[in-house]
Amino acid sequence: MVLAMPVFHPTLPSHTLLRPGFEMDAHSIARLTELRVNFVWIQYPALESVVKYAHPTLPVEHAAITSVVGRALDHLRQARDVRYAELDFRPYVQAVRDLCSKISQAEGAMVMLHDLVSGESDLAMHSGNVCFLSILLGLKLDQYLISQRKRMQPASARSIDNLGVSALLHDIGVTRLDPRVYEEYVYTGDDTLPAYQAHVRLSYDMLRRRVEATAAAAVLQHHQRYDGHGYPKLRPSENGPRPLRGEEIHVFARIIAVADRYDRLRNPPRGHYFEEFRTPVVSVLKQMQQEARAGVIDPIVFKGLLHVVPAFAPGTVVKLSSNRYAIVSDFNPLFPCCPTVRLLNLPPGKAPRTIEPEDIGEAVDLRHAPTLRVVQAEGHDVSRDFFDAGDPAEFDLRYLTPPAPPAKKPAPKAA
Secondary structure (H helix, E strand, O other), X not given: OEEOOOEEOOOOOOOEEEOOOXXXXXXXXXXXXXXXXXXXXXXXXXXXXXXXXXXXXXXHHHHHHHHHHHHHHHHHHHOOOHHHHHOOOHHHHHHHHHHHHHHHOOHHHOOOOOOOOOOOOHHHHHHHHHHHHHHHHHHHOHHHHHHHOOOOOHHHHHOOHHHHHHHHOOOHHHHHOOHHHHHHHHHHOOXXXXXXXXXXXXXXXXXXXXXXXXXXXXXXXXXOOOOOOOOOOOEOOOOOOEOOOHHHOOHHHHHHHHHHHHHHHHOOHHHOOOHHHOOOHHHHHHHHHHHHHHOOXXXXXXXXXXXXXXOOOOOOEEEEOOOOEEEEEEOOOOOOOOOEEEEEOOOOOOOOOOOOHHHEEXXXXXXXXXXXXXXXXXXXXXXXXXXXXXXXOOOOOOOOOOOOOOOOOOOOOOO
C-alpha cells in the first residue's frame, strides 16, 4: 500500500507524519493507530478520480475544531453557575474563521466524505459536525446567501464566519441544563421536551453581546421550522407569540437547522457515534427530502446538502442489484442515488475482503443503467432508500427561489 496523499498529525495539522509515495508496513500502521489517525489515502491506479474529492488536512481540521468546542463545553460543565461569563469566546471565533478559510481553499474537495471519529463527548462531536457541515453548505450556497441578505453588499452577504461560529456553539446552552434532561433527550431522541427546548434561549443568553449579533440570532432561531412549527415562540401575533416561518428565519439558522438535522439522523444521540448505530447517508437524505417537501426544512438548503454530502461517497464499496460489488468513483447531486461505479471483478455475491488494482473493472454510470441500483451500502440494506427529483429543478442549485412554506393547519376544535 503506497500513500496517495500526505498524513498529518491529528492534533498538529501543520506537522506532516508521512508523505505521498510512502510504502505502508505493519509498523507504520500500528504507529498511526496509536496516534488515532483513522484512515489514509492509498494509491489505486484505476481510482485516481476519487482523489479530487479528498483533501488531507480537512479531516484533521474537522477534528481540531471539535476539540476546541469540547474544551469550551468541559469548562462550562465545571462552572455550573454565573462563572460561565468568564469564558472568552474570541479563540473559538478565530478557530472558526481559520476553518472557513481552509475549507474555502480546498476547492473541489468541499464534500463531506468522512464522519468524525474522536474521543470527544457526543455533544462536542455533534457541534463539530454541525459546524463543519454548515460551513460547507454556506460556501456552496453563496448565491443563495446573496439573495437572502439583500441589504448587504455581495461580498459581505457571502461571508460565513458568523455562520460557522453560531453552528459551532449552537447547543452550548445544554451545559446549563440539568444533566438528567439531556440524558433523557439522548435516550429518547425527543426534542419536544420543554425542559430540553430551554437550551435554545440559554445558548442565546450565553452568547449575545459576546459574539456578533448575527451569530447569536442564528443560535436563537436554529430550531425554527420552515413551516412555522418550531421553537421558541419569537414573533408577536394576535393569539400571542408564535414561531418564525419561511424567510422570517435568518438564512444562517436555516442552514444550521439542516446540518443539525442531518447529523442527528446520521448519528442518533443514543448511538454515541459508534459505527453500528449510524444510519446510512442515503437513508438520511431520503428522509430529509420528504421533510423538505413537507416544509420542515428550507428546500434550497436541502439542495445544497445534496451537493456536499454524497448519498454514496466516492471511494466506498457498495453492492448492486445484480449481486455484484462495486466501488463508487463519482457522484452527481442531480441524481444522488445513481453514482458512477467501478465494478469489481469478483464472483457474484462475493464481498471483497481486500481489493487489488486488477480487481477493479469497468465504469458504469447508474443513470444509464436502469436495471442496476445500489442495494447495500455501509453494511446496511438500502434497497428501499432510492429517491430522485420530482421535477428537474428540485435538486438543481441554479433555481434558488424557495416555494412558500405550507400554511399552518388550524388546531382541531373540541366537539
